[in-house]
Amino acid sequence: MSLYRKRLKIVRGEGVYVWDSEGKRYMDLIAGIGVAVLGHNHxxxxxxxxxxxxxxxxxxxxxxxxxxxxxxxxxxxxxxxxxxxxxxxxxxxxxxxxxxxxxxxxxxxxxxxxxxxxxxxxxxxxxxxxxxxxxxxxxxxxxxxxxxxxxxxxxxxxxxxxxxxxxxxxxxxxxxxxxxxxxxxxxxxxxxxxxxxxxxxxxxxxxxxxxxxxxxxxxxxxxxxxxxxxxxxxxxxxxxxxxxxxxxxxxxxxxxxxxxxxxxxxxxxxxxxxxxxxIERAEKKFIKIEASDVVMTRGKGLMIGVVLRKPVGRYVEELQRRGYLVHTSGQRVIRMLPPLIISEEQMREVKSAIEGVINDISGRES
Incomplete structure (x- = not known):
């Protein structure tokens, strides 16, 4: 979480979402580093x-x-x-x-x-x-x-x-x-x-x-x-x-x-x-991120790593700004361990959000 410019103060959660002290809602794709498998406040x-x-x-x-x-x-x-x-x-x-x-x-x-x-x-x-x-x-x-x-x-x-x-x-x-x-x-x-x-x-x-x-x-x-x-x-x-x-x-x-x-x-x-x-349904929720600066997406089910060509910090910060919390593995991998209750539709939303952030940042730098 040290990559975030502003360390969030999380005050409550429900399902796949958490809210910060200022009332902003985020989709939680970290889930306590893979802990909240049933989401928050089940x-x-x-x-x-x-x-x-x-x-x-x-x-x-x-x-x-x-x-x-x-x-x-x-x-x-x-x-x-x-x-x-x-x-x-x-x-x-x-x-x-x-x-x-x-x-x-x-x-x-x-x-x-x-x-x-x-x-x-x-x-x-x-x-x-x-x-x-x-x-x-x-x-x-x-x-x-x-x-x-x-x-x-x-x-x-x-x-x-x-x-x-x-x-x-x-x-x-x-x-x-x-x-x-x-x-x-x-x-x-x-x-x-x-x-x-x-x-x-x-x-x-x-x-x-x-x-x-x-x-x-x-x-x-x-x-x-x-x-x-x-x-x-x-x-x-x-x-x-x-x-x-x-x-x-x-x-x-x-x-x-x-x-x-x-x-x-x-x-x-x-x-x-x-x-x-x-557990069985998790395998179908895997998403593959296809965007500029993405080397590959790897993992299985709802354990997902997006490997980037560049350091992940700015992508993570922008995703947070847009309401999505992700984790990292090293300097070039976005890691996601979302709650197992997340839907396939929500995972498609995540795919679109990550691809949009990567393409937007890459486009500004080109």
Whole structure:
């Protein structure tokens, strides 16, 4: 958001729109960086969470409660992992995944990808690529190495019997919405199985919004561990780490993880997504931007990156002026992670707005 000349003060939201302190309305194509999958102030979601606040907010991770059972029942309609560990953020889900991999395999080496982003705590930050996120906090956790994304030969050379796990995003979001190649992901799966390592798929950003519950489903690959966060609770801080193996009690935990409010948020979010078929419909809402200064549009469903020939700052500012909020990936990619409730008609409006801004600015400079 630092690209905006004027940092907005957002005071309320409804559906795909938010309003600033001066009463101006904006179409929100950021949605809390992919969090508000049901949009803002969804009436059913808000009513259910309001009722839960009056009933039970915390219970402690050592206890069971009906909200957790409700969440697990809804989750089982999308995935068939045997174990679910609950945290409060995507970064925490990644931290858990890394710990579980070392615990399960007895090995230390974690292989991550060049340009990957997995979070900002010490383990997740060690798996993250960009030096600007890391340099002020070194030394980080030892045992991490990075290989080029989508490089099959590099993967074959790097993954050995010393490897505990490989962690990968099906679509790299922070680095510019770059999809993984099918051959690359299948190679990672085959190699990790061959050497007894685990494949961790980070779906914190890709989960829910590509037309499948998990983006890895497009590749027909079954990972060993999956991390989920962002939109899984539609705004309530919550994350999931999914596995098919148990972790000894006391080896990992979270004071707030799995609290009744978070479980209710996940259960209601998943129920609405399933009933309204919002995940499946997301794939049809992808838009391709065709304008001067556009190199390509990439991504899948409602995870969209528009690659430009020039820095994006002025385009982002003009879109804001015209009532559209977008995010960025680096200096040359406009990134959009809109609510899944957005309509195809509204996405056509977005396409027209972005193309108009790009063509207008390019025309003035020619």
């Amino acid at each position: 009436p059913e979601w808000a009513e259910e969470l309001s009722s839960q606040l009056k009933k039970l907010t915390v219970a402690g991770p050592m206890f069971n409660h009906e909200e957790k059972e409700e969440m697990l029942e809804e989750l089982s309609k999308f995935v068939n992992f045997e174990y679910v560990y609950m945290g409060n953020s995507g970064t925490e889900a990644v931290e858990a995944a890394l710990k579980f991999a070392r615990l399960y395999t007895g090995r230390k080496e974690i292989i991550a990808m060049v340009n990957a982003f997995h979070g900002r705590t010490m383990g997740a930050l060690s798996a993250t690529w960009k030096p600007k996120y890391k340099k002020d906090f070194e030394p980080l956790v030892p045992g991490f190495r990075h290989i080029p994304f989508n490089d099959v030969e590099a993967a074959k050379e790097a993954i050995t019997r010393e490897t505990a796990a490989v962690i990968v995003e099906p679509i790299q979001g922070e680095s510019g919405v770059i999809p993984a190649k099918e051959e690359f992901l299948k190679t990672l799966r085959d190699l990790t199985e061959d050497v007894g390592a685990l494949l961790i798929v980070d779906e914190v950003q890709t989960g829910l919004r590509t037309g499948k519950f998990l983006a890895i489903e497009h590749y027909k690959i079954e990972p060993d561990i999956v991390t989920l966060g962002k939109g899984i609770g539609n705004g309530v801080p919550v994350s999931l780490t999914l596995t098919n193996f148990d972790v000894e009690r006391g080896k990992h935990g979270s004071t707030f993880g799995g609290n009744p409010l978070a479980c209710k948020a996940v259960a209601v979010t998943l129920r609405i997504l399933r009933r309204e078929k919002l």
